[in-house]
Amino acid sequence: MIDNSIILQIKNLSKDFEVKGKDLRRKKSVLHALKDISLDIREGEVLGIIGESGCGKSTLGRCIVGLHKPTGGDILFEGKSILSVSSKERFELCKNIQMVFQDPYSSLDPRHTAADSVAEPMIVHKTVKGRQELENKVLELFHQVGLDIQHMNRYPHEFSGGQRQRLNVARAISIQPKVVVCDEPVSALDVSIQAQVINLLKGLQKKYHLTYIFISHDLSVVKYVSDRIAIMYLGQIVELCNGRDIYKNPLHPYTKALLSAIPPESPDENKERITLEGEISSPIGDREGCPLAGRCPQCLERCKKEVPSLLQCGEDGHKVACFLYDKGIV
Amino acid sequence: MSEALLTVKDLKTYFYTSGGVSKAVDGVSFQINRGEIMGIVGESGSGKSVTSSSIIRLLPSGAGKIVSGSIDFDGTDVLALNKKELLSFRGKEVSMIFQNPMTSLSPVFKVGHQMTELIRTRQKADRQTAYRMAEEALMKVGITDARRRLDSYPYELSGGMCQRVIIAMSILSSPKMIIADEPTTALDVTIQAQVLDLLKEMQNIYQTAILLITHNLGVVWKMCDSVMVMYAGKTVEYTSCSNLYHNPLHPYTWGLLDSMPRLGSESEEELSTIQGTPPDLRLTGTCCNFSNRCPYANEICKSVVPELKELEPGHFVACHRQCEAGGLKRGGVDQA
Numbered sequence: 246m247i248d249n250s251i252i253l254q255i256k257n258l259s260k261d262f263e264v265k266g267k268d269l270r271r272k273k274s275v276l277h278a279l280k281d282i283s284l285d286i287r288e289g290e291v292l293g294i295i296g297e298s299g300c301g302k303s304t305l306g307r308c309i310v311g312l313h314k315p316t317g318g319d320i321l322f323e324g325k326s327i328l329s330v331s332s333k334e335r336f337e338l339c340k341n342i343q344m345v346f347q348d349p350y351s352s353l354d355p356r357h358t359a360a361d362s363v364a365e366p367m368i369v370h371k372t373v374k375g376r377q378e379l380e381n382k383v384l385e386l387f388h389q390v391g392l393d394i395q396h397m398n399r400y401p402h403e404f405s406g407g408q409r410q411r412l413n414v415a416r417a418i419s420i421q422p423k424v425v426v427c428d429e430p431v432s433a434l435d436v437s438i439q440a441q442v443i444n445l446l447k448g449l450q451k452k453y454h455l456t457y458i459f460i461s462h463d464l465s466v467v468k469y470v471s472d473r474i475a476i477m478y479l480g481q482i483v484e485l486c487n488g489r490d491i492y493k494n495p496l497h498p499y500t501k502a503l504l505s506a507i508p509p510e511s512p513d514e515n516k517e518r519i520t521l522e523g524e525i526s527s528p529i530g531d532r533e534g535c536p537l538a539g540r541c542p543q544c545l546e547r548c549k550k551e552v553p554s555l556l557q558c559g560e561d562g563h564k565v566a567c568f569l570y571d572k573g574i575v
Numbered sequence: 576m577s578e579a580l581l582t583v584k585d586l587k588t589y590f591y592t593s594g595g596v597s598k599a600v601d602g603v604s605f606q607i608n609r610g611e612i613m614g615i616v617g618e619s620g621s622g623k624s625v626t627s628s629s630i631i632r633l634l635p636s637g638a639g640k641i642v643s644g645s646i647d648f649d650g651t652d653v654l655a656l657n658k659k660e661l662l663s664f665r666g667k668e669v670s671m672i673f674q675n676p677m678t679s680l681s682p683v684f685k686v687g688h689q690m691t692e693l694i695r696t697r698q699k700a701d702r703q704t705a706y707r708m709a710e711e712a713l714m715k716v717g718i719t720d721a722r723r724r725l726d727s728y729p730y731e732l733s734g735g736m737c738q739r740v741i742i743a744m745s746i747l748s749s750p751k752m753i754i755a756d757e758p759t760t761a762l763d764v765t766i767q768a769q770v771l772d773l774l775k776e777m778q779n780i781y782q783t784a785i786l787l788i789t790h791n792l793g794v795v796w797k798m799c800d801s802v803m804v805m806y807a808g809k810t811v812e813y814t815s816c817s818n819l820y821h822n823p824l825h826p827y828t829w830g831l832l833d834s835m836p837r838l839g840s841e842s843e844e845e846l847s848t849i850q851g852t853p854p855d856l857r858l859t860g861t862c863c864n865f866s867n868r869c870p871y872a873n874e875i876c877k878s879v880v881p882e883l884k885e886l887e888p889g890h891f892v893a894c895h896r897q898c899e900a901g902g903l904k905r906g907g908v909d910q911a
Contacts, residue, residue, distance in 0.1 A: 440834035469836035506768035508793025
């Protein structure tokens with residue numbers, strides 16, 4: 246079902262932030278949010294990105310839509326770089342890549358009615374002609390995301406969280422983008438509402454053949470929606486695999502630990518816990534070796550000195566960045 | 576072992592707002608035994624946090640009021656305590672762990688200061704003894720360089736570390752019960768697992784009862800002995816943990832269980848959802864609160880408030896349809 250043509254290509258992307266020293270005299274230090282990330286996203290697929298807070302998953306999403314300017318590397322959309330284009334071309338590209346944010350409360354303008362918010366992208370990008378067409382289009386979008394058209398003239402504060410997230414989705418798909426970056430779209434919602442929004446997103450994806458980049462920290466949600474999953478740790482992708490394989494055949498020690506830390510699905514389930522000692526190390530400053538080296542239960546001497554790269558391991562494009570699997574490839 | 580520690584009977588906590596009376600908790604009864612872990616699950620606004628703050632009388636003064644009911648903790652009537660008695664009740668008998676670890680510590684004092692202050696208000700100890708006690712407490716919760724941590728400010732610690740400090744503080748005076756209000760919601764999965772393991776370990780060592788409030792059913796499966804499901808201020812189901820998983824009876828519980836995506840499942844089917852949204856708490860109390868979202872609802876559900884009935888030994892359910900002859904079967908009606 247998946248079309249194999251690559252729609253978005255991320256090449257050696259890195260993003261550094263400057264952080265101030267603890268007191269005024271101290272030098273500024275560098276926070277490496279993303280380190281040398283390469284990723285191909287195929288047309289019509291859902292790529293899930295998962296990781297703990299601070300691992301750079303949101304930064305990656307924001308780089309793709311152009312909210313952050315990467316420090317190195319390149320992002321190609323349909324073969325064209327989106328970083329080194331004129332502002333006019335950049336504007337055209339925006340039409341194809343849209344974003345749904347995490348917090349449904351702060352991502353809508355409180356002074357715009359629901360209909361205004363949904364109509365705005367279409368006005369900005371001039372995709373509709375005339376008032377009548379715009380109104381019809383807004384009506385259609387409301388219908389598609391399952392909102393009552395009687396609520397069109399309400400303001401954001403009059404909606405519940407789930408309804409507001411539906412509005413955000415309507416706004417993102419209003420100009421028929423090809424890629425939608427969903428940054429934790431359901432994390433702020435209750436379980437029963439979460440399922441409604443997930444179903445909506447999945448339905449729209451099938452209908453319009455959209456490509457999603459689905460960022461979340463909830464593994465079961467990501468697994469449910471995604472065709473492929475990338476697991477991130479400290480600014481690097483440590484494993485990339487098919488949605489099914491992550492549960493059946495996790496390879497990287499971090500992925501295994503992450504899976505074992507998830508609360509059980511029934512009271513009888515007795516999970517074998519793989520504990521990672523300590524806390525996530527700081528992304529500030531330069532680091533030697535594998536990002537997980539300090540916490541990994543299977544750490545080798547080599548891990549402390551060299552950074553493993555993301556290499557093919559097994560079938561179906563299962564890739565892992567870990568020296569434990571290096572022998573298999575050589 | 577099965578001696579009751581906390582008995583809550585028909586607790587009603589209402590909030591008086593300009594828009595009307597909001598029935599946040601509307602007749603909740605339960606019992607926690609010594610050394611037991613009980614969970615309360617529900618969506619936001621279902622009254623689970625208000626229930627817990629009612630138990631230690633931490634409601635915002637003015638707006639919230641306990642209208643009726645009784646709370647009995649180990650022989651003391653909590654609702655009859657005066658201000659001074661309350662101070663020693665909180666912390667000594669029951670301590671509380673809040674959702675956000677970063678805001679439950681004061682940002683302007685060092686961890687050591689905050690911990691020794693707590694020790695010295697509770698018992699006679701000079702500064703150095705108190706400091707040593709604090710250090711020991713931190714070591715018990717698995718903080719390695721305790722001495723250095725005592726000398727840091729809360730902002731210098733990570734979320735998981737802060738929550739450990741708070742757990743250390745809550746067990747300082749060896750309380751009989753800990754109320755943990757969404758203790759891991761603000762934390763990452765791996766840190767969440769660490770904190771939950773720690774809580775369970777503390778419960779094992781000190782035989783403390785824990786009232787765990789969460790919206791994550793996975794956390795309940797991992798931790799709890801018994802569990803209460805709340806919806807719109809009312810208990811809808813109350814039973815043992817494994818019973819709730821294997822034999823849930825209330826339609827809301829079914830909806831909740833079915834709407835969670837499962838990690839191990841292979842199915843590509845749509846997630847089943849509960850249609851609609853929870854009711855306005857100012858307008859509840861005339862019918863079954865779930866009737867507007869329930870696929871099984873009929874006339875009686877829309878006109879009479881269901882009572883919590885013991886359908887099987889130790890299994891309480893508030894549902895009209897389930898009490899009928901034959902009862903309901905899970906998945907009997909397609910949710911259209």
